[in-house]
Amino acid sequence: MWSMAASTLLRCFRLSPIKALFLYRVLFHFSSISRPKPSWNSNQNLVVTHPILSCMECCDSMAELRQIQAQLTRTGLIIHRFPASRVLAFCALSDNGDMNHARLLFDRIPDPNTYIWNTMIRGYIRWGSPRLGLSFFCDMNAKKFNFDCRTLVFVLKACEYLSDFLLGQTIHGLAYKWGINFEMLVQNGLMHYYIKMGQLDSARKVFDGMAERDVVSWTTIIDGYSENGHYTDALRTFQCMLTIGVQLNAVTMITMLSVCSQTGFLNLGRSFHGYVEKRFLGENLNLMNALVDMYGKCGCLDSARRIFDLLDIKDVFSWTSMMSGYAKCGDLEHARKLFDKMPEKNVVSWSSIIAGYAQANQSEEALNCFREMLLANVEPITATLVNVLSACGRCGHLDLGRWIYEHYIEKRGLKLSVNLSNAFIDMYAKCGAINEAAKMFHEMTERDIVSWNSIIMGYGFHGHGSEAVTLFEQLKREGVVPDDITFVGVLSACGHVGLVSEGRRYFFDMKAEFSIEPKPVHYACMVDLLGRVGLLDDAYELVRNMPIELDEAGWGALLNACRVHGNLKLGHYAGEKLLGVDPGDSGVYTLLSNMYATWNKWDEVKQLRVMMRDRKVKKVPGLSSVEIEGKSHGFFVADRSHVCSERIYAILNMIYMHSSEKGTNCF
Template identity: 65%
Template sequence: MPPPLLPCLPTSPLKAQFLRRILLQFFSSSAKPKWNSNHNLIITHPVLSIMESCNSMAELKQIQAHMTRAGLIAHRFPASRVLAFCALSDYGDIDHARLVFAQIPDPNTYIWNTMIRGYTRSKLPRSSLFLFCQMICEHVVMDSRTFVSVLKACEKFSEVFMGEEIHCMIFKLGFDSDLLVENGLVHFYVKNGLLDSARKVFDELCQRDVVSWTTMIDGYSQKGLPDEALRLFYRMLLMNIQPNEVTMITVLSAISQLGHLRLGKLVHEFIWKSDMNVTVNLMNALVDMYGKCGGVDSAREVFGSMGIKDVFSWTSMVNAYARCGDLRLARQFFESMPERNAVSWSSMIAAYAQANHAKEALELFHEMLGMCVKPIDATLVSVLSACAQSGCLDLGRWIYGHFIDGKIIKLSVNLANAFIGMYAKCGDIEAAARLFNAMPERDIVSWNAMIMAYAVHGYGNEALTHFEQLKSEGMVPDDITFVGVLSACSRAGLVVEGQRHFKDMKSIFGIEPKSVHYACQIDLLGKVGLLEDAYEFVRNMPVEPDEAGWGALLNACRIHGNVEFGKYAGDKLLGLDPGDGGIYVLLSSMYATRNKWDDVKKVRRMMRDRGVKKTPGCSSIEVDGKFHEFFVADASHVQSKAIYMTLDNIYLQLRIEGYVPKS
């Protein structure tokens, strides 16, 4: 008889509880733990079998102690199982794994791979690479999983050269024909945003499986190239490669970006007709797709058919109703959620902020904090937008001090951009500039935010200086950049500069001007009194001016008293939006400056006949976290008497100082 592969249980008595656990595990359990990478492995030894359901390091150490006494730990396979638990289990300990690894004599490739995976999983990628280099130095034989594991470690670094060096080694050692390794390479390049390199590896594959196709499709989708993702999916179907549920999730993500509802319904039908595992994640992707494509009824239908719903399912429905503008139903779904996480709260806050319901957004944020839910990056971006809308500078400053200075949330580029916008819109241009100058990394949104901030506050030269710096640093301006540049020229009266930058948009940067850019030019010419030039500019535009363009011309005519052009612009505006009370007010004011009182009466009569009312002016302030709104001649506030008494004292003081109000 050959000797057994593993020693038998010792005859010495064990603790009763421990023995019962071994026997129970031995006879009843067949499930593989998450840390078991080899799903074909069958564990029959009772002591090793018990590790399959081990859920703490304390239990593991008890098992390991028993294995040491029994002599099991001296054998490579039992030692590898202990190592795998410590390195790969949710309950493991990478430091203990390191100790176990150091005591294994002559570890094989599997053990080295396990340790590399463990370091990567524990967010210690440098240790993974160090161990890989040690394998090379000790001439350890590598297999495909070695390279897959080390590529996973390389994904954790912002530098790409390490992964590229591994790629060279893969080629030299002949693993370039191994599908598992090649899929790992495609994933590495996709993860780092190098889609051209990923596609090159993908196109050179001798064979491709569903993982190859899905990884590449997902890369295009994540990079904002949905058309390319769907073209690749179509090729996949033509080659008779059966997609799985992960493939379809990436495809639905691409469709969501396009907003193509009809295509989404066709893919939905394809999913139901296919022999595919319809998971909760796939159903969630369908709900999300319908919501983003405007098919809220279809989203509700899919949501209602789900047997199991998670927090993402509910959040997708909140987003679906928010997108179609039904904040009441969105809030109803939000309140009905069995559980909420930071993403759920962020979605509802974002819905209010994007609909310019700043008060509701900030109230919900305070409620979120009261429920001890930690905000995420996206939460603060939406809250800062609401702060900008309502002028809540104090809250914005508190958010920075508490979450950023307090190191609760890392200041990402996206979040820093939101802070810059908030500071600028709340009037603190210096804080916006300080933050911008301190940013170690900036994107085009950062530059646009700062240029727009200077433009809005009338610092035209500073805005143009930043525009030149943007170009000198190799950034490519976009259409939003030129809105800021042209606005800066308009507010500062820089006619020559404004006209030059307007021409450069198309001739140098290839950006086709939009209606907002034309409106800036009309405003620029009109503000400096070049009304005839503005009028000719409007007449020669390749596109019909919108409300902003005609409004800029009408406002310029009001300022300079040009009734002829003003009446023409006013008629055009009333044709576009006859219910806008602001147009009538501008026309009336323009006629009044020229003492054309009959025309003023006509405008007011027109308002009455059409049932148009002037929107009353409204101011709001925040005091101790509460908002107070005031309209013209408003006496509804509980402290209105004290407020008006204070105003009377201010007026009296002004008159004493010699102030004479304009009639």
């Protein structure tokens, strides 16, 4: 290493100081030219001519730093503020630094300036100790050291990490008190802070109060709108930015490409792509990754793949963006091939492939990927667990869902966000653990409409209609605005327990009180509700006066009600409608056949079987599954393919014999 050679030369000082100094200058001049400045060194325009300090500018390890510091100490330079600040900056800001070493050095600086204080505050925040950073700020204030704009920006970052909104407002007040609240750097920092704290209105007030704005100001507020789902406002603000002639940068383009990704505005995304090519911004890898992501999410995989293949350098985000594009479009075969080829995988890569399988209802594949991820020692994030829990709910893996709660929430203290809590509620409800779902819901300190929908749907699915209705009334009392999914849940719950008057009232209130137009699924719920209690004429009247066509679920509900209550004529009508919607559904033929058989209409039963044969419709066998020690086992009707089938049937026969002896039938 160059520093080791420098140390050797300095040891020659006693013998030939002039020669050693000359060789030392030549050596470090060459070193500073040949070695790029590392990422910790933000002073890219700083010109350092002193030979020892020039080496400091390219330092990249604590071992090297200690050698340089030893030479600074030996020559007496370490007592001067500038050399000490450079050593401090490396210790506090470098990935290879040491914050404890920085603190020891800081304590020995007799008169630290604002830059040195700022470096310590920034360093503690960067090393995950924002409270210590704030402590330094308070100490700085108590000793009446001068602040600058960067001080407040760093302190706001600490408040952001601590999620302390009141403290951030206090810092805003201090900026006003010190007269620097109108400095552009401070205002940009305040906007960023308010956006991260979810206070978009406060960020907009700061933006509107700015006498002068730069590209960072505009990009920050546009990104704030984008992150909060206000895409129309983001586009409108971007248009204003163009109108006044603000020069765009790569970050602005990345933000707008994200807006295009979320809204599906492919044509707008293409125009941004043209701007990138025109302005020669194609060398920015982050920007090219954003283009790949935009095309992938907009379903234009050919364009995404073209950009991906042209990239000279691909990082993990390049691979993940392309792979996610395939997964989002349902092409899981190409997504998996790309995933397997990735030279490096991070938690986002794993989460994306798991999400692809989960959203395509390939739950077992999603869970297998999750297990592979754990074996690769990659720690999941909240987004990963949300998709894994969704897969658990679909295939009934309650044990795995409980293990996730115990391992990550109870033992590791992972924060239960609203989305993660909702995923647990949904998983528990679908796996039959409705009491655990209810417990999770009632322990939530913050809920959104998805939380309410999940527990209401869960109660309805398990036949607890009264509890679902009670929760719906509580939802309205708390001022939560229901959506169309909420009404699916409450109408379905009313149907399960026969709450006809309540169901009719809620169906009427959808449009009258909440301006929600009923969809086919809502009409299907009402048909099911009326049909279950035998009000078939009312159900038919509702269907006849519908402004839209009833869907397959609605006709199926009407047909089943006719079968149960013996309305052959209306059941025949519903069956014909169903066969017109989906002539390949074997369940329709089975339902109709059972209804005809009940009324001894054997000719009609025979006609249905001939129709099934002519249309090559085969009855889909029933499938049941059971989870044992984390592994799911599936069984078809009369299935003997399982490796333990002989033992299983032997035990079933034994149970059947015992039940027959006692005069009971357990089947």
